[in-house]
Amino acid sequence: MHHDALFEFHSALPYSSVQLAQILSHCFENYIVPFVVDGETFAGRFTAEDLSLNDSIIVTHQHHPVAVALIARRGQHSRVAALSIRPEMRAKGLGKALMQRIIEAAKARGDRQLSLEVIEGNQAAQALYQQAGLSITRTLLGFHAPLATPAVAKPLQEIDPLALAQQMTAENQRGLPWLIAPESLYKLPGAPRAFTLEQQAFALVIPGAQKCQLRMIYVPPRLRGQGHARCLLQALQSQFAPLALSANVFVPEKVAPFFHHLGWREEALRQLEMAMAIGP
Template identity: 80%
Template sequence: MPIDTQFEFHTALPYSSMQLAQILSHCFENYIVPFVIDGETFASRFAAEDLSLNHSIIVTHQQHPVALALIARRGLHSRVAALSIRPEMRGRGLGKALMQRIMTDAHTRGDRQLSLEVIVGNQAALALYQQAGLAITRTLLGFHAPLATPQTSVDLQEIDPLALAQRMTADGERGLPWLIAPESLYKLPASPRAFTLQQQAFALVIPGAQQCQLRMIYVPPALRGQGQAHRLLQALQTQFAPLALSSNVFVPDNVAPFFQHLGWREDPLRQFEMTIAL
């Protein structure tokens, strides 16, 4: 189906965080997972993801925004941080045209890799990305800790989240999902807190009103397999009780057995990470 010539593509650079939040929420209407975001949350969330406004795209139809693609960049790796189209504009070839524009732009600026995440079960989006050449590289999962609070007297030391990111980088920890990579951890919104268990295990959490979100648990390679991560998790559960401890849907599938062995319950929501080499 040919793309409607009345669609116009613009850079997102002139738009404010408030305007972009409104467009994003508007375009995600009737999405598989309810999604609404305000301007302040938009700015803090996507800053941690290294959003590039001048490479992000707004699509208008009769001067009204009807779609957008938010592009984050780190080096020569670009990521589609969000792609949404107004419900009444779907089925008109706009998604395909937008992906073609994203791919062309990435090639033009010399990127070597393009990636994104898609919710498992969103078949229309999955088909769109596969048609563009992206392939599933892994599944990302979420977990919830048992509600029973372990009793432990282990003392945790709080550290600067930047120190955790620097340690992971120095250890050569690469290939993590974008949202839990060291480049994201130290600038996450909502006041992240980092802890260490005698420099043998590290964690980053974001305490909230209803739960404590575990964003990263890290053990240096030479110290793995000694139970340090388990002890650290127990100490976190004790410290932040009665808040329930849970991990977002960013856990790579190869790490899932660790949480399953500890009796953590898997979240029903899953994501595919998809990538293409350029």
């Protein structure tokens, strides 16, 4: 039987954040990493990622949602922000059909690039994306800081997260992973706070109940290699102690030596960023 007879494809536009969160959690059942999200978290998280409901797809089987593909868009670059298929609906060609639709829709919109992230070790998903034409562009890592409370550090100045994003854009900081690109930083969920150490280094953090998440550390190109980032991290650790600092799995592998050098420990989980060029 042809898969299109089994499955109906719909725009995500008529669904609320609460419904989309339920569908996403439902489809991600038995996933490598436990994944459950509520409506409020969904709305906050995917707003920062520039989710396009118009371009996102819900797949139903006998009127029940069985798969979802969330598409985020910035200019002529589309990103698969999430793709999940119900366990009992896998290995029926649905993933392939969904990827085909995503790529065709991106071409029709005039997009030039499609990207996504996949957990390293998720072989089935990786194979699906490679078959669709995407290839690995880089590995993304996570780190957490040593727990030792640092010595008293220099005082930080707090700034508007938007000002940090604008400075990074003005200084042409392109090609960063989607979730730490300047376009994400100022609208992250969970009350992001940005700080600078005398305009020589900048950081954006999200203080939580258990830890303080470091989402960006930025030193203007002309000031690099002078220890400003290290001083800023010490000041942040000092300011937010006893909360430990941690950097989620968005850190490009080429930046890893900086964290290793400071004694930060690498998380076991890694992500692969994958992308494909879409011709006109």
